[in-house]
Amino acid sequence: MKSTFYERFLELRPLNVKNALPESRCALVSGRDIARVAEDNNAIVMACNIRNPLSALGILTAAKKADSFVLLELAKSEATYTGVNFRNLPSLAMNYSSLLGDHVVYCLHMDHFAIKSNEDLMDAIKVVPDAISRGWTSVAVDASHNHDWENLMFTRDLAMHIPPYIGLETEVGEIKGAGVLTTVEEAEYYIGGLNSWGIFPDFLAISNGSKHGTYDTSAGEDEGIDLKRTKAIADATAKYGVAIAQHGISGTPLDKVGHFRNYGINKGNVGTLWQNILFGLEMDPESGNAFMDGGSYVKRHDMGIPTELWNRMVKAADAKGWPRNSGNYKKLNLPFHAEIMALSGEYRQRILDETEKWALRFFEAFGSIGLGSEVIKFVVDRQDWNSTPVREIIAERGYSTAANAPDGGTVQEDGKDYSD
Secondary structure (H helix, E strand, O other), X not given: OOXXXXXXXXXXXXXXXXXXXXXXXXXXXXXXXXXXXXXXXXXXXXXXXXXOHHHHHHHHHHHHHHOOOEEEEEEOOHHHOOOOOXXXXXXXXXXXXXXXXXXXXXXXXXXXXXOOOHHHHHHHXXXXXXXXXXXXXXXXXXXXXXXXXXXXXXXXXXXXXOOOOOEEEEEEOOOOOOOOEOOHHHHHHHHHHHHHOOXXXXXXXXXXXXXXXXXXXXXXXXXXXOHHHHHHHHHHHHHHOOEEEEOOOOOXXXXXXXXXXXXXXXXXXXXXXXXXXXXXXXXXXXXXXEOEEOOEEOEOOOXXXXXXXXXXXXXXXXXXXXXXXXXXXXXXXXXXXXXXXXXXXXXXXXXXXXXXXXXXXXXXXXXXXXXXXXXXXXXXXXXXXXXXXXXXXXXXXXXXXXXXXXXXXXXXXXXXXXOO
């Protein structure tokens, strides 16, 4: 790519990026632009949950090699139990981009920003704009824990505090695992309701049988993504300019992932896989799902962090009463963050190499190789930094009301948190 062309692109980056990172030459763009290029090329955007900075470096390295775009994301809850947060990831990613010579097209995405109450909403209208001022370029508003009408209203109210040039993802139907499915009626009610208020998401996350975390195949648990229901929802909501965001891809065979594009899916979240690599767990080579043995994760001595460090992490988990196959192991990221980041080059390099290898496999499966440069071209051809999409209000505002909410104003709640 000619240097003059890239210079012009740098001038056209989102204003919040230029303001937050004035000395940077990184290709940090709005999620809106990546979403459009992915849709135009029938590709899937890989969105990676960053629970440790080494994951970000390995993924960005792969994106540079593949000339692919990528979303680096962090869920609201993850920011409370990892060494990564909404304040430090912009500078971490910027520095890694510089280390790689820049030209790496990425977006910073606030994943699963959960709204469960009015108090959460009031907090969010402070926290989210603050994060955007620090360089975040996409937001996932997740009020799916509430019944359909409250979900719609909470989403609307937070979305109205997000600039329209920032990428937007919303969610209907809480993601809980196999057999729990968002209905077409719910999706139309929700997206139509947002449209009637002038809210235009790029992506819609739905509950289509996936879950966050590890599938315990030893207990008969398998990935259960229902692509037929996914396609029906994608077809019903396409008129609103929204595509499907697939959550919980870790543990899904790559050959199935490669077909997601045929079912209206243009964004794919991969999170637990990177943690498995960091910890050095034994994984299924086709899906990245962590293996279990006797109800315990299996640590490989030649992968990830040192076995001695892993043993101390297990001891800490035992002290908390967590089963040795518990999803709560994600909460070990923060207390051991400093030690992991201080590891010698041998351990860091094998984590980076394995992360890069898996990221390249996903970029290929998602059809995004070579599309990083296309985003840069798309921005320069537009000759405007502002990525606000051209959309129309086509839904009647009275269509989605409290009275006609598909769930009848009730929601099944089991007290568990499914927000990352």
